[in-house]
Amino acid sequence: MDGAAVFAFRIDRRSGVASYLQIVQQVQQALRLGLLEPGDRLPTAREVVEATALNPNTVLKAYRELESQGLVETRRRHGTFVVGTLGAAPADSPWHAELADVAGRARAAGLEREDLAALFGSVLDGLYPRIPPNTPEGSR
Amino acid sequence: MTSPASSPDAALTARGLARRHRRRGRDVLQDATFELPAGVICALVGPNGSGKSTLLDLAAGVQRPTAGAVEVFGQPARTAHPRVAYLAQERPLFRGFTVAETLRFAARANPGNWDADMAERVADASRFDHGERIRDLSGGQRTRVALAVALGKRADLLLLDEPMADLDVLARQELMGLLLAHVAETGTTVVMSSHIISELADACDHLLVLHEGRVRLCGGIEELTDAHAVVTLPGGADQLAGHVVVESRAAGRGTTALIRPTGVLPATWQVQQPSLEELVHAHLGPTTAPALTHLAANRPQDTAA
Numbered sequence: 001m002d003g004a005a006v007f008a009f010r011i012d013r014r015s016g017v018a019s020y021l022q023i024v025q026q027v028q029q030a031l032r033l034g035l036l037e038p039g040d041r042l043p044t045a046r047e048v049v050e051a052t053a054l055n056p057n058t059v060l061k062a063y064r065e066l067e068s069q070g071l072v073e074t075r076r077r078h079g080t081f082v083v084g085t086l087g088a089a090p091a092d093s094p095w096h097a098e099l100a101d102v103a104g105r106a107r108a109a110g111l112e113r114e115d116l117a118a119l120f121g122s123v124l125d126g127l128y129p130r131i132p133p134n135t136p137e138g139s140r
Numbered sequence: 141m142t143s144p145a146s147s148p149d150a151a152l153t154a155r156g157l158a159r160r161h162r163r164r165g166r167d168v169l170q171d172a173t174f175e176l177p178a179g180v181i182c183a184l185v186g187p188n189g190s191g192k193s194t195l196l197d198l199a200a201g202v203q204r205p206t207a208g209a210v211e212v213f214g215q216p217a218r219t220a221h222p223r224v225a226y227l228a229q230e231r232p233l234f235r236g237f238t239v240a241e242t243l244r245f246a247a248r249a250n251p252g253n254w255d256a257d258m259a260e261r262v263a264d265a266s267r268f269d270h271g272e273r274i275r276d277l278s279g280g281q282r283t284r285v286a287l288a289v290a291l292g293k294r295a296d297l298l299l300l301d302e303p304m305a306d307l308d309v310l311a312r313q314e315l316m317g318l319l320l321a322h323v324a325e326t327g328t329t330v331v332m333s334s335h336i337i338s339e340l341a342d343a344c345d346h347l348l349v350l351h352e353g354r355v356r357l358c359g360g361i362e363e364l365t366d367a368h369a370v371v372t373l374p375g376g377a378d379q380l381a382g383h384v385v386v387e388s389r390a391a392g393r394g395t396t397a398l399i400r401p402t403g404v405l406p407a408t409w410q411v412q413q414p415s416l417e418e419l420v421h422a423h424l425g426p427t428t429a430p431a432l433t434h435l436a437a438n439r440p441q442d443t444a445a
Contacts, residue, residue: 053342
């Protein structure tokens with residue numbers, strides 16, 4: 001165990017989102033926000049198990065999922081490292097300006113924040129398939 | 141001698157296991173037949189008085205079966221088994237010993253088989269004075285010391301009776317984390333009991349449900365939830381014929397039921413996978429569904445690191 005783990009997972013047991021998926025999503029989120037970058041080390045599965053009190057298989061499943069998405073890589077005896085990146089849309093991208101423009105016009109037309117959020121959510125749902133949180137992927 | 145019925149990689153096997161305390165009393169445990177593969181972390185759940193502690197006592201060799209047999213790694217259960225550590229519900233410790241003496245005594249009782257580091261981490265010296273005597277400790281502190289004694293022993297099977305009872309929320313999380321990390325490294329098989337399933341749901345991969353002394357469910361949690369479905373359908377419960385109905389109730393003009401599907405379900409039914417809580421609670425009610433203790437896909441395939 002060299003060096004402290006740089007990333008601490010928080011598991012919300014009441015969220016209704018499967019614990020392994022929470023781990024996956026927290027890594028994805030950190031990648032999007034630039035809190036994790038290629039080369040960064042994730043805590044070992046054992047460290048995550050100790051910190052979260054989750055079943056070891058749950059943690060391994062999350063790490064395998066992250067590996068299969070090409071986001072992390074486990075090197076024997078060295079640990080698990082970030083290798084991928086997510087999010088081609090930093091705050092200064094042209095997409096930000098376009099979205100801000102649309103949102104500004106929607107507000108001028110009288111839409112509330114929640115109206116716009118719901119609309120945007122439904123547009124996203126139409127474009128991107130969603131992973132249902134409570135369905136274990138068909139690994140049988 | 142290993143009996144032919146128990147598979148070589150079983151950590152704990154029970155066959156027709158029964159226990160009655162008084163001659164004319166009722167069986168506290170009756171006709172329990174199940175098998176726990178090595179390496180699983182099993183939640184032993186059931187209401188108060190369902191036989192959980194008796195089952196653990198039998199597995200630890202502290203009580204003897206009235207009928208049937210219980211085997212640990214293919215051999216009859218017995219006390220002071222070098223491969224078994226047991227945290228009993230009453231936390232048996234010498235009340236006159238100090239904490240330090242208790243740990244030293246446990247180390248000497250397990251020569252060459254004692255993980256002093258682990259025991260120290262669980263007992264956690266910073267929390268209380270190790271010169272204190274067991275009898276002066278709070279319930280939670282005593283549990284901590286008893287857990288330290290159990291985890292200090294390098295066992296292949298850990299039997300833990302309500303390990304987290306009388307611990308506060310922070311201590312639960314900390315000790316459960318320590319326990320699971322230890323298990324992740326060693327591959328130790330764990331059976332831990334609780335009457336609160338949600339307390340164990342995230343920690344365990346296996347489930348053994350007892351109700352009124354009988355085994356209702358035993359298997360991998362994923363396999364068990366996969367084998368059941370919560371269905372909502374228009375019309376009455378008669379449409380469920382053909383499936384094993386664990387529990388059903390009227391839902392307005394329709395019916396909601398927890399079933400073990402025996403074939404393809406009609407497209408007009410709304411089908412969901414049950415949560416672990418739903419699954420357990422349905423099996424603790426007055427159900428006519430037979431116990432489910434062995435599934436076709438019986439091995440936990442997920443243990444490789």
